[in-house]
Amino acid sequence: MGEARRATAADADELVRLRAVLLAHMSGRDPAGDDWRRAAAEMFRARLDEPDPTLAAFVVDRLDWPDRSDWPDRPGALAACAVGAVDQRLGGPGNPAGTTGYVYNVATDPDQRRRGYSRQCVTALLDWYRDRGIAAVFLRASAEGEPLYRSLGFARTPDPSMLLRFPRA
Numbered sequence: 641m642g643e644a645r646r647a648t649a650a651d652a653d654e655l656v657r658l659r660a661v662l663l664a665h666m667s668g669r670d671p672a673g674d675d676w677r678r679a680a681a682e683m684f685r686a687r688l689d690e691p692d693p694t695l696a697a698f699v700v701d702r703l704d705w706p707d708r709s710d711w712p713d714r715p716g717a718l719a720a721c722a723v724g725a726v727d728q729r730l731g732g733p734g735n736p737a738g739t740t741g742y743v744y745n746v747a748t749d750p751d752q753r754r755r756g757y758s759r760q761c762v763t764a765l766l767d768w769y770r771d772r773g774i775a776a777v778f779l780r781a782s783a784e785g786e787p788l789y790r791s792l793g794f795a796r797t798p799d800p801s802m803l804l805r806f807p808r809a
Contacts, residue, residue, distance in 0.1 A: 644760040647697035652684035654718040655697055662747035694726040698764035700757040720748035720757035724765045741769040741777035
């Protein structure tokens with residue numbers, strides 16, 4: 641079984657590919673366009689190797705990918721990932737520092753599911769948050785993913801989520 645490792649900027653394209661897998665699974669169709677893919681890859685390349693990052697991704701490499709020793713500067717295909725960011729909010733009684741974590745983009749290739757890869761990635765991400773003293777971690781769970789998150793200690797909150805989208809210029 642593969643083990644979770646911290647992603648680097650070299651994994652950017654594979655992280656974007658897994659995001660497309662997640663979006664296709666959630667919507668039932670492949671996500672159109674390359675603009676979002678380019679922007680996401682640029683963001684990963686810029687932020688994953690920062691000295692004091694506020695964004696991290698943990699991944700499991702595919703075990704069926706060819707030996708990487710022939711091309712060490714090129715990452716192998718990923719089986720799964722979990723991405724998260726640290727958010728600075730105003731402090732309060734339960735979180736004086738105001739730092740929170742947010743988990744997003746937990747994705748596994750369809751042929752690699754049911755092997756514990758998402759659990760490994762999310763657990764590694766939660767350890768990363770813990771090491772930084774993050775007091776609370778949020779996520780939005782699909783019905784399919786909720787059992788995993790509950791088993792890791794997540795619980796539904798009473799706070800309703802709302803969204804406002806501004807029209808594109």
